Amino acid sequence: MEDRNLTCRKIEARGVLLPLNRPIVSKVGIYDEWPMILIDLHTREGIIGRSYLEPYITQSVPAIMSMLDEMEKLLAGKLLSPVDNHRQNMDAFHLVGREGMTMIAASGLDMAIWDALAKSADMPLAVYLGGSLGPVPAYNSNGLWLIPPDTLGAEAQELVDEGDFSGLKVRLGRTRLSEDLTALSVIRSAVGDEVKLMCDFNQGLDFNQALHLCHALDDQDLYWFEEPVVYNNLTGVAQLVKQLKTPVSIGENFYGPRCLYQAIQQQACDLVMPDLMRIGGVTGWLRAAALAGAAGIPVSTHLYPEVAAHLMRVTETAHWLEWQDWAAPILAEPFELRKGCLVIPEKPGSGVAWDEAAVKRYQIR
Numbered sequence: 001m002e003d004r005n006l007t008c009r010k011i012e013a014r015g016v017l018l019p020l021n022r023p024i025v026s027k028v029g030i031y032d033e034w035p036m037i038l039i040d041l042h043t044r045e046g047i048i049g050r051s052y053l054e055p056y057i058t059q060s061v062p063a064i065m066s067m068l069d070e071m072e073k074l075l076a077g078k079l080l081s082p083v084d085n086h087r088q089n090m091d092a093f094h095l096v097g098r099e100g101m102t103m104i105a106a107s108g109l110d111m112a113i114w115d116a117l118a119k120s121a122d123m124p125l126a127v128y129l130g131g132s133l134g135p136v137p138a139y140n141s142n143g144l145w146l147i148p149p150d151t152l153g154a155e156a157q158e159l160v161d162e163g164d165f166s167g168l169k170v171r172l173g174r175t176r177l178s179e180d181l182t183a184l185s186v187i188r189s190a191v192g193d194e195v196k197l198m199c200d201f202n203q204g205l206d207f208n209q210a211l212h213l214c215h216a217l218d219d220q221d222l223y224w225f226e227e228p229v230v231y232n233n234l235t236g237v238a239q240l241v242k243q244l245k246t247p248v249s250i251g252e253n254f255y256g257p258r259c260l261y262q263a264i265q266q267q268a269c270d271l272v273m274p275d276l277m278r279i280g281g282v283t284g285w286l287r288a289a290a291l292a293g294a295a296g297i298p299v300s301t302h303l304y305p306e307v308a309a310h311l312m313r314v315t316e317t318a319h320w321l322e323w324q325d326w327a328a329p330i331l332a333e334p335f336e337l338r339k340g341c342l343v344i345p346e347k348p349g350s351g352v353a354w355d356e357a358a359v360k361r362y363q364i365r
Contacts, residue, residue, distance in 0.1 A: 006047060006080040006116055011072040011109065012040040015061040015365035018329045022155070025145035027173055027204025034326050035061050035364075038354060039068070041112040043080065049116025050352050052327060053108040053277050054303055060101075061365060067093075067105035075109070082113045086283045099255035103278060110281025111307055111350070119349040124310065126344060129286075131314035135341030138305070138321040139167030139198055146171050149183040153190035160191050163337030167196040167223065167320065173204045177216050184220055193221070198249075198320075200226040207236040214244055224249040224271055238268040247271050252302040256280050257288040264295045271319065275302040282311065289315040306335055307350045309342045330358045 016036050023032040035058045041049040055064055071089050078085070089106040090098055118128035126133055140159040144152055152170075159168050170187060172180045187197065199222045205213060210228040217225075224247045229236050231253035241248045247270035254260045255278050263269050274288050285308075292299045293316030300320040301308035306327070312318040321342055328334045332353040336343040345351040 004045065004120055006043040006045050006120055008072075008075040008078055008080060009042045009044045010076065011068060011112075012042065013065045013068045014038045014040075014359060014363055015065060016330055016359060016362040017058060017364045018326065018362055020326060022143045022145070025147050026171055026202045027146070028202050033058075036327065036330070037061060037064055037068075037108065038330065038359065039108050039112045041080075041109065041116055043116060045120070047116050047119050049080075049112035049114070049119070050350070050354070051108050051111035051115060051281075051307065052304075052352070053104060054326070055104065055277075058364070064101055064105055064108075065365060067101050068108065071105055071109055080113045080116060082110055082117070082281075082283050085113055086110050086280060099278075103255050103280060107277045107279070107281035107284065110283050111276060111304075114282040115307075115349040115352065122348050124344060124347060125282075125307070125350050126310040126313040129282075129310070129314045131310075133344050133346060134313060135338065135343055136309045136312045136318075136321045138163070138165065138323040138337070138340060138342045139169060139196065140165045141169035141198075141322045141324050144168060144170040144187065146174060149179060149186050152183055153186045156187045156190045156195075160195060163323070163341075164339050165323075166194070166340045167198060169198045169200055169322070171200050171202060172217070173201045173209075173213065177213065180213075180217065181220075184222075196223040197221075198223045198226065201228045203227045203230050203253075205229055207233065210236070210240060214240055214246070218244050218246050220246075222246050226250070226273070227252065234263055234266045234268040237263075238266050241267060241270060249273055249300065251275070252278070254279055254288065257284055257291055260288045261291050264291065264297060269297065271298050271300065273300040273302045273322070276304045276307060276311075282307070285311050286314075289317075293317050305342055306331075306352050309335070309344050310350060313344070330355055330362060 037053040093102040118125040249271035251272035252275040298319035
């Protein structure tokens with residue numbers, strides 16, 4: 001086993017547009033394709049660190065790739081040191097903000113750097129970070145969107161069967177409360193009461209709507225209410241947390257660990273779920289997880305299941321991994337699901353590698 005210094009040679013970024021098995025139908029839009037940016041960080045020593053970003057909107061791909069090009073100029077020829085590299089990338093663009101595109105691009109590079117370093121040490125990322133390999137409890141987030149309620153029963157059973165899951169994500173916030181109640185009844189009838197239902201509103205409610213709807217659904221035995229209002233309304237979420245018995249989960253829009261800290265300080269969450277491209281990659285996740293652990297707040301993941309699974313193995317208050325198969329079309333070896341858990345492969349780094357033929361087929365930039 002040899003752990004050696006690595007030097008950045010170049011960064012290659014490619015945009016792809018991937019088909020979804022089940023279209024996303026949510027308050028924030030309808031999508032049957034999903035954009036991703038694949039990052040290959042080439043080192044002078046021959047090791048390649050890989051990661052991907054999920055920028056949601058296809059039109060944002062060129063802007064993020066342009067930011068990655070600028071950060072390549074900063075990193076080329078320098079030693080890979082994720083803490084130092086992340087600070088350098090953030091400081092370089094401080095005057096245009098430390099959130100948004102700046103954080104997203106820096107996070108993607110940070111994940112690739114950690115992947116390269118773990119490969120250099122010939123260790124899975126979880127082991128390189130001081131943890132161990134093992135199954136990571138997951139819920140299936142691949143469906144149950146805002147589609148007609150009478151179609152949800154069959155889909156719910158399909159989602160359970162995809163990995164023997166004991167938890168499913170369901171999206172709520174239809175025009176009428178009765179439609180949401182019908183949706184929950186149909187799903188319960190199909191999969192039973194033992195399957196946990198995590199409820200996501202996708203920030204689709206204003207505060208008055210959230211106040212009414214969450215109270216009306218508070219006796220439905222939902223595992224959590226997720227993102228009921230726009231992400232920066234911490235005052236409103238804090239009021240909901242105080243009034244509701246169903247736990248409230250936020251965090252996919254935390255831009256860096258300080259945002260998580262502010263939410264905890266304002267008592268605006270029972271649970272958190274950082275997103276790797278916004279929290280600051282692996283470096284930002286480790287800092288945020290330490291804050292949540294100190295506060296005793298359970299931590300779940302948002303997107304990026306392949307990398308996030310490693311991080312859950314070193315997170316003190318690790319809770320649930322959100323499982324989506326959206327990257328599967330371009331992965332050389334998609335991760336295995338077993339008994340409701342994601343199985344981390346015994347491979348150096350994160351285990352993410354590309355199916356180059358598929359990348360060529362779906363590439364848009």
